[in-house]
Amino acid sequence: MEKKSSAIPGLYKMDRKKRIDGAVDASGLNSEQKKLLESDSPLPFSSAEKIIENVLGFHALPFAVATNFIVNGREVLVPMAIEEPSVVAAASNGAKLCRDTGGFSANADPPVMIGQVQIVGMKDAKNAAEKLNAARAEILKHAEPFAANIASYGGGLRGFSARAIETKRGGMVIAEFHIDVRDSMGANTVNTILEGVAPKIAEIAGGKARLRILTNLAVLRLARATAIWKKETIGQDAVEGILDAWAFADADIFRASTHNKGIMNGIDAVAVATGNDWRAVEAGAHSYAAMGGKYGPLTRYKKLPNGDLHGEIELPLAVGTVGGATRSLPSAGVALAILGVKSAGELSCIMASIGLAQNFAALKALSTEGIQRGHMALHAKNVAIAAGAKGESVDRVAGQMAKEGNVSTRRAEELLKSYE
Numbered sequence: 001m002e003k004k005s006s007a008i009p010g011l012y013k014m015d016r017k018k019r020i021d022g023a024v025d026a027s028g029l030n031s032e033q034k035k036l037l038e039s040d041s042p043l044p045f046s047s048a049e050k051i052i053e054n055v056l057g058f059h060a061l062p063f064a065v066a067t068n069f070i071v072n073g074r075e076v077l078v079p080m081a082i083e084e085p086s087v088v089a090a091a092s093n094g095a096k097l098c099r100d101t102g103g104f105s106a107n108a109d110p111p112v113m114i115g116q117v118q119i120v121g122m123k124d125a126k127n128a129a130e131k132l133n134a135a136r137a138e139i140l141k142h143a144e145p146f147a148a149n150i151a152s153y154g155g156g157l158r159g160f161s162a163r164a165i166e167t168k169r170g171g172m173v174i175a176e177f178h179i180d181v182r183d184s185m186g187a188n189t190v191n192t193i194l195e196g197v198a199p200k201i202a203e204i205a206g207g208k209a210r211l212r213i214l215t216n217l218a219v220l221r222l223a224r225a226t227a228i229w230k231k232e233t234i235g236q237d238a239v240e241g242i243l244d245a246w247a248f249a250d251a252d253i254f255r256a257s258t259h260n261k262g263i264m265n266g267i268d269a270v271a272v273a274t275g276n277d278w279r280a281v282e283a284g285a286h287s288y289a290a291m292g293g294k295y296g297p298l299t300r301y302k303k304l305p306n307g308d309l310h311g312e313i314e315l316p317l318a319v320g321t322v323g324g325a326t327r328s329l330p331s332a333g334v335a336l337a338i339l340g341v342k343s344a345g346e347l348s349c350i351m352a353s354i355g356l357a358q359n360f361a362a363l364k365a366l367s368t369e370g371i372q373r374g375h376m377a378l379h380a381k382n383v384a385i386a387a388g389a390k391g392e393s394v395d396r397v398a399g400q401m402a403k404e405g406n407v408s409t410r411r412a413e414e415l416l417k418s419y420e
């Protein structure tokens with residue numbers, strides 16, 4: 001179904017009912033999906049206690065949509081689950097400011113994960129790795145039955161190689177499988193294959209298999225996005241400011257850490273909303289940022305000959321649209337329906353785009369007017385709610401605290417009393 005515009009002016013000012021109507025209309029959700037959005041408890045306890053152990057109740061997060069995104073020519077509302085004020089607004093703003101150049105162009109590698117089998121206890125690890133590499137065809141044949149399920153979906157084994165490493169416990173062999181996991185995140189698929197095939201690997205290597213687990217540094221499963229922000233739209237000073245901010249992150253690990261944290265604000269929020277393993281995404285992102293030995297920013301910016309700003313991002317994104325919590329959490333199903341994605345690759349294109357939008361918006365604000373004014377206005381609302389404000393008094397208390405530059409629970413309580 002063709003989506004309507006993701007630019008929904010004033011969505012943030014509407015009441016919940018109108019906001020849901022706007023999102024339902026823009027995304028073409030059905031009535032059941034709409035009902036889930038309207039529900040204050042979308043996950044039944046009977047399901048919750050089957051997902052993890054010792055369940056007592058629920059930990060809820062706000063579920064929102066970022067507006068204004070165009071990814072590969074397609075209008076898309078982006079669901080985000082996050083507790084931090086300003087993140088949704090910043091992503092929406094970053095996306096709004098590049099709508100006049102067509103939004104984001106993104107692409108993703110085929111969904112190939114790397115699984116590692118650790119073999120220990122050989123006298124000569126180098127020789128054992130050579131033996132394994134020589135037996136590559138036999139090993140892949142032996143692994144085939146363990147990969148039959150994913151092969152039936154068009155995925156499966158894509159490669160094998162072994163290497164020797166020197167460690168504090170002596171020489172070891174790391175045997176690595178490349179596995180196309182299609183639209184799943186892939187952990188279960190990969191780990192099942194590894195556990196099935198490990199005894200054969202150990203036998204050929206003449207050692208003992210220890211760890212059999214995927215790596216979250218999914219370098220064969222990268223996603224990339226680019227966008228152009230016109231100098232006339234964002235202003236010359238913002239172009240220069242963002243370039244200065246990027247150069248700072250590129251030169252200084254302390255800044256690079258925070259720079260990447262801002263990127264992950266957006267990417268993690270989509271991962272959480274869609275029921276994806278955000279810890280895996282985080283691990284992959286930060287280890288990728290340190291590849292080559294120097295931790296650096298996951299985005300890059302340059303000035304085009306006409307003075308416009310070109311931004312790009314590249315990172316591993318091992319996310320799925322099927323399996324795991326994407327199925328067991330009803331709101332993850334709604335998030336995927338809002339996105340209207342048909343594959344894990346499409347989802348990772350949108351996630352890369354939101355990471356870039358988030359980073360652009362943070363750098364623009366930080367390098368010009370600063371983030372505190374906007375941030376404190378939203379923070380003030382949280383403080384007002386925490387102090388007991390309800391309904392209209394939330395905005396009244398928050399507005400007054402922001403005006404006074406005194407955002408604290410004590411002041412919120414005082415104001416609430418004075419309004420009684």
Ligand code: MEV
Pocket residue numbers: 084258259260261262263265359362363366371
């Ligand atoms: C805050 O959650 C994220 C930022 O610190 C990101 C950045 O500094 O680039 C604003």
